[in-house]
Amino acid sequence: MLRVKRRYGAATSYLSKFTLLPQYKLKCGLEIHTQLNTANKLFSLSTNDPFHSSKSPNSLTSHFDIALPGTQPKLNYEAVLLGLKLSVALNCKINLNSHFDRKHYFYGDQPLGYQITQHFSPFASDGQMPLWQDIDDIDTKSKNINIIQLQIEQDTGKSLYKDVDKITLIDLNRSNVPLIEMVTEPDFSDLKEIRAFIKKYQNLVRHLDISTGDLETGAMRVDVNMSINEFARVELKNLPNTSAIMNAIKYEYQRQVKIIKDGGGMEHLSSAETRGWNGSSTVKLRSKETTIDYRYMPDPELPSISLSPDAIESIAKRLPPIPDEILNKLTHEPYNLSLKDAKILTISSNSQVELYTHEELRNYYFDTFHSYNNAVLKEKIGKVKPKLPINWIVHELLGDLNKLKIPLLEAKKVLTPQKLKDFLILIHKGDISSASGKLLLFHILEMIKKENFSSEGQLNLEKLISQYDLATIKAIDSNDLQKLCQDIITQVNDDRLISDIASGKRRNSLKFLIGQGMRYSQGRIKAQEFDKMFKKILNITY
Structure with a gap:
């Protein structure tokens, strides 16, 4: 019952x-x-x-x-x-x-x-x-x-x-x-x-x-x-x-x-x-x-609403694509976004106070994506990474904008799609790591909020990278890297863990050591370098 x-x-x-x-x-x-x-x-x-x-x-x-x-x-x-x-x-x-x-x-x-x-x-x-x-x-x-x-x-x-x-x-x-x-x-x-x-x-x-x-x-x-x-x-x-x-x-x-x-x-x-x-x-x-x-x-006081077919046709021509059409576009070539990310660019929230409109965000993404793609192909710097623009815009930029309460309209006066493209190219080429990039992006937005930057021309990425020592170390001395890795092993202070990593019993724990290295180097040394050095020190063959 x-x-x-x-x-x-x-x-x-x-x-x-x-x-x-x-x-x-x-x-x-x-x-x-x-x-x-x-x-x-x-x-x-x-x-x-x-x-x-x-x-x-x-x-x-x-x-x-x-x-x-x-x-x-x-x-x-x-x-x-x-x-x-x-x-x-x-x-x-x-x-x-x-x-x-x-x-x-x-x-x-x-x-x-x-x-x-x-x-x-x-x-x-x-x-x-x-x-x-x-x-x-x-x-x-x-x-x-x-x-x-x-x-x-x-x-x-x-x-x-x-x-x-x-x-x-x-x-x-x-x-x-x-x-x-x-x-x-x-x-x-x-x-x-x-x-x-x-x-x-x-x-x-x-x-x-x-x-x-x-x-x-x-x-x-x-x-x-x-x-x-x-x-x-x-x-x-x-x-x-x-x-x-x-x-x-x-x-x-x-x-x-x-x-x-x-x-x-x-x-x-x-x-x-x-x-x-x-x-x-x-x-x-x-x-x-x-x-x-x-x-x-x-109602005797109101006339009929008389419309001409031409008026309806005119409205139909000027109507923007409906959300389903936009989602279909974003989830196929050349964007290939996940449905979750595509919806972030398409589905409007019910917030009464928004830092951006979804049309504004979507257009910013489109402009950045095509600018980045064209730059990679023109400069011949490897394959295009189609997820790079969406990951940085949706998962980093929007989070920073919300944290700092900066409207996208204000931020993009300085961080234009062209300037964000320059930033993404630095990530693409490995000139700065993702960790350093996150620090740099947040600092740029802080400067925008403080009105230290008010136009695209005032933002010099290379100067900021040099000023805050964020550039990736591409040619680190082998002895220095070995000493850093040895210090990390010592600080872990877990002989059994290190032994299990070396023997292959806990292979995935090698990532923990690499993560510690990335943290100590603030992301300036590539993970592959740490991987090679830890394997050398621990005589790992797998």
Whole structure:
């Protein structure tokens, strides 16, 4: 018997063991509301601030936003432009003559008494987003998620309930913020697909600069429609983040499976209902019988959105490559990046304060990669090492930028792709070791932060290498190297370890001695030199 625990801690632990049962088929669709990055609100000239919740309540409002009598809406066509970008990216059929409708209901945070949306003739329809096993970590090789429609609509305000004072406060800063509502077909059959789609859609709206896509701030809000074994649909609302979405689906799946197992499927799951999520369980909000009659009607104050095929074609031509295309490019010739590194250059984070944009980072990588490749071929200094640029940019440069809190835009005024290429060539030729290179890179960025360097021309790599004695010692005296290796063996002070290394019982421990040598020499002596000398001293033949 399936038990559904009520306490939050217990439920969280239990849900971590969740698996779908083959005899109880999950069928799921999503509705995603996305706030748009427009300068002004949808039907007024009020500022559309993505951080409206941190502003003084009701400070970002106009007469129309608060529904003063006699005010009329005026469409912000920037929202239409962003809607076009998203519709094209999702391969939607765009409606050349969409129009707005009124969805009637009254809450304190919707003072008009209705919401302006698109019900009868939405902006776009019949789109799709593909999911891939290698990119999106789903169980099947590929799967298309079909999109029913995209519609442009206005957001509502926010209600703040004060239990102590028994009052509700209304903040209309969010009122009339432009939204796109995207509705999928119920094509999801497991949680991996749902999680992958949400992340992919979130990254797409960030990539297109349509929205911040942040679930935590409400810039993106997800409602889930789900059913088990074709029983009536249950809608899950009030899901603040990906974790809540996953846990609510898990809980609701187990709740419905228990009902069916107990023989109450027809009785309890025969009509649709809406349920909320309280952090530990789903709770009933309303049933089909109590669903609000919204009395949709065309909005008489707003004209239709009339588009020409030429306008759509123009948007399509100017649209940047979508993330899947970029990932495919980065993981093939000539870059051959791992999927993990390619995603770092492609997938946007949800940080509100970033030191770089992913487009900026990607272009910096491309410019550095090609500059480095061309230099190696031109100077005829051996084979190109395709991983060298990505390793230094992603695994060293970004870490240093984060540590020092320096924006990439600021750093690359001095450390241009051309200058980073010069740095990589020094590593490539062995003029400086990786260890010395890390020290040099961090020092350069420190100098940039202190404004000691402000342009590419002020950065002289050779001078810094000489000043801090970082150059690789290519011709070390054999006696000096032997003395250093002998001192390391003495300091290890473990006769058994040294004996086992010499006899071959602990071959891998030779790397420990070499590592000690690299540490004492600060990476200026090559590992191969230490390898040869330790083998000579210990009479190693393997």
